[in-house]
Amino acid sequence: MDEEPILDSMLGWLARWLRMLGVHAIYSPSFNDESLLSINHLLITRDRELFRKRSLPTLLLETSIHEEWLSISSLILGTQLVINMDRSLCPICGSKLVKVGREAVVSKVPRSVLLRHDSFWLCTGCGKVYWVGSHHMRIGKELEIARYILSRLKASCVGNNLLIIHNN
């Protein structure tokens, strides 16, 4: 089975976050159920019906709390809930990022940003530019919540192929 998880169309938020954490999350809002049934990757889904029909490894997220999605996925995927820009992938398209200097992004970011930062990351796929700015405070807060939830998760095995994870 391939390592990269596939996320169903309801999990765009989770795909963006997992990519920021360096996970090669495969996501397309246009995957249909037919292809999701047979695809040989770990499937992460919100769709109970799809979960029931799948015979391949599947993670069903029954909660609607986004930080819980992140905690549970990180537990299953063995991903650390910490941002490391050198490992991060583009949240939009999932491609690799390369670190570049100010001169490489002069025409691509606002002047005020250019003046305040000297490290930038350029997406090798879609060309979007990233930097560690004030929005990273918010990202850090969100990850702190997810880490707290992770520390309280309990897992129990039912039968021999169903693992139930719940928040204590």
Ligand SMILES: [Zn+2]
């Ligand atoms: Zn990109």
